[in-house]
Amino acid sequence: MDLITKAPRGTQDMLPEVAHKWQHIEQTALAIAADFGYREMRTPVFEHTELFHRSVGETTDVVQKEMYTFTDRGDRSVTLRPEGTAGAARAVLESGLYAGTLPVKVSYVTSCYRYEKPQAGRLREFHQFGVECFGAAAPTADAEAISLAHTLLAQLGVTGVTLYINSIGCPTCRAKYHEALKAYFTDRQDELCGTCRDRLERNPMRILDCKSPICHEIGAAAPVILDFLCDECAEHFEAVKACLNAADIPFEVDPHIVRGLDYYTRTVFEFVSDALGAQAVVCGGGRYDGLIEELGGPHLPSLGFAMGLERLLMIMDAKGCSFPAPPACELYLAPMGAAAARECFAIAAKLRAGGVAVQTDVVGRGLKAQMKYADKIGAKQVIVVGDNELETKQAKLKDMDAGTETDIALDDSMYTTLYQRSLDRQLGAMSDLFRSVAE
Numbered sequence: 001m002d003l004i005t006k007a008p009r010g011t012q013d014m015l016p017e018v019a020h021k022w023q024h025i026e027q028t029a030l031a032i033a034a035d036f037g038y039r040e041m042r043t044p045v046f047e048h049t050e051l052f053h054r055s056v057g058e059t060t061d062v063v064q065k066e067m068y069t070f071t072d073r074g075d076r077s078v079t080l081r082p083e084g085t086a087g088a089a090r091a092v093l094e095s096g097l098y099a100g101t102l103p104v105k106v107s108y109v110t111s112c113y114r115y116e117k118p119q120a121g122r123l124r125e126f127h128q129f130g131v132e133c134f135g136a137a138a139p140t141a142d143a144e145a146i147s148l149a150h151t152l153l154a155q156l157g158v159t160g161v162t163l164y165i166n167s168i169g170c171p172t173c174r175a176k177y178h179e180a181l182k183a184y185f186t187d188r189q190d191e192l193c194g195t196c197r198d199r200l201e202r203n204p205m206r207i208l209d210c211k212s213p214i215c216h217e218i219g220a221a222a223p224v225i226l227d228f229l230c231d232e233c234a235e236h237f238e239a240v241k242a243c244l245n246a247a248d249i250p251f252e253v254d255p256h257i258v259r260g261l262d263y264y265t266r267t268v269f270e271f272v273s274d275a276l277g278a279q280a281v282v283c284g285g286g287r288y289d290g291l292i293e294e295l296g297g298p299h300l301p302s303l304g305f306a307m308g309l310e311r312l313l314m315i316m317d318a319k320g321c322s323f324p325a326p327p328a329c330e331l332y333l334a335p336m337g338a339a340a341a342r343e344c345f346a347i348a349a350k351l352r353a354g355g356v357a358v359q360t361d362v363v364g365r366g367l368k369a370q371m372k373y374a375d376k377i378g379a380k381q382v383i384v385v386g387d388n389e390l391e392t393k394q395a396k397l398k399d400m401d402a403g404t405e406t407d408i409a410l411d412d413s414m415y416t417t418l419y420q421r422s423l424d425r426q427l428g429a430m431s432d433l434f435r436s437v438a439e
């Protein structure tokens with residue numbers, strides 16, 4: 001197909017039929033985050049390339065193989081964000097927010113870009129809901145972030161998701177672990193992919209999340225970091241688990257989770273769905289106590305997570321989760337003739353100002369075609385306005401579901417009636433949604 005009529009590989013249009021589902025997920029996510037004290041932030045879609053090298057890490061798949069990096073017209077290397085944490089950390093550092101009240105808790109809904117091989121649940125442009133908490137060293141912060149993701153999944157009605165947690169220690173425990181990994185992988189280095197042979201010297205832990213099946217298989221029997229934790233890291237991990245147990249948040253310890261980004265320290269976690277096939281991780285996160293310092297700031301223990309929204313939506317569809325109905329047209333005003341069209345236009349503007357979803361003719365259709373259109377868009381009510389109605393200031397309000405008609409005066413009382421009906425309808429829809437979530 002012609003290039004200009006085809007979206008780039010690995011991207012998706014969000015058509016109106018699904019956009020309301022996205023709105024529901026995003027609004028729910030941001031509202032729950034707000035309950036946990038996270039305030040929304042937005043950062044640029046591109047950053048200086050160096051930011052991702054320093055934070056995500058030189059030896060990660062993301063930096064080595066997947067970034068959309070280009071030189072701009074000012075000869076600077078910039079990169080479309082492959083994830084949200086680096087930009088959030090940079091913004092907190094640049095704005096000086098970290099010098100105020102701690103912790104700084106931010107949330108975001110953002111597009112991300114990774115040049116990966118597209119498949120179901122893996123895109124080149126995808127979206128994340130994420131939270132980052134800067135300046136919180138206690139294990140309760142780790143458990144709180146996990147609890148936020150858990151609450152969101154529960155509130156959206158998502159089932160079949162398992163939480164896996166691990167600790168990947170601090171630079172102290174990691175030094176000993178790296179030695180053990182090096183010894184293990186050196187014995188089998190001829191079987192590793194070229195990238196991993198290079199990683200063996202520079203960052204052997206990265207071999208553990210290589211996407212090559214051979215490296216993955218070799219990595220499965222490698223030593224695990226949990227056996228190398230220092231006392232402080234072990235204690236921290238135990239305290240996180242105790243908090244999760246106290247809050248009845250089920251989890252399993254998976255010593256093989258290392259995550260694909262270099263900034264992590266101590267707690268790491270992933271929520272894995274049984275409905276996604278190969279790309280089963282819907283949410284991943286962890287602690288990154290050294291990141292802010294790495295970027296030139298003070299020592300600021302921090303943590304967060306991000307949830308892939310395309311994957312989340314796939315799960316919700318697969319599990320038959322409920323969504324609020326897309327906004328309906330509450331009233332269609334069908335004018336007959338130019339004078340009526342003007343009057344309907346004015347009435348519609350006034351009703352919309354009061355929060356009523358109103359449409360009227362913008363095509364110049366006859367009455368029959370307008371009624372067909374009103375039916376197609378699912379208009380709840382219709383008022384036909386012709387010369388007679390204009391003269392008598394009286395019209396019929398047709399309830400499209402019930403098929404009944406009532407008299408309505410085309411004066412101020414009409415606005416009161418229609419505002420009230422609109423409000424009743426919205427309250428009804430909200431209580432239906434609450435009921436379906438509670439079920």
Ligand code: HAM
Pocket residue numbers: 082083084085114116121122123124125126127128130131132260261281282283284285286287303304305306307308309310311
């Ligand atoms: P991540 O594991 O790279 O972590 O991505 C988080 C989530 O984004 C994944 O679990 C997945 O649901 C989704 N995702 C990742 N890549 C793709 C893709 N190509 N297509 C569709 N969905 C994808 C991070 O990005 C970290 N910044 C998370 C974090 C925040 N850690 C601490 N704070």
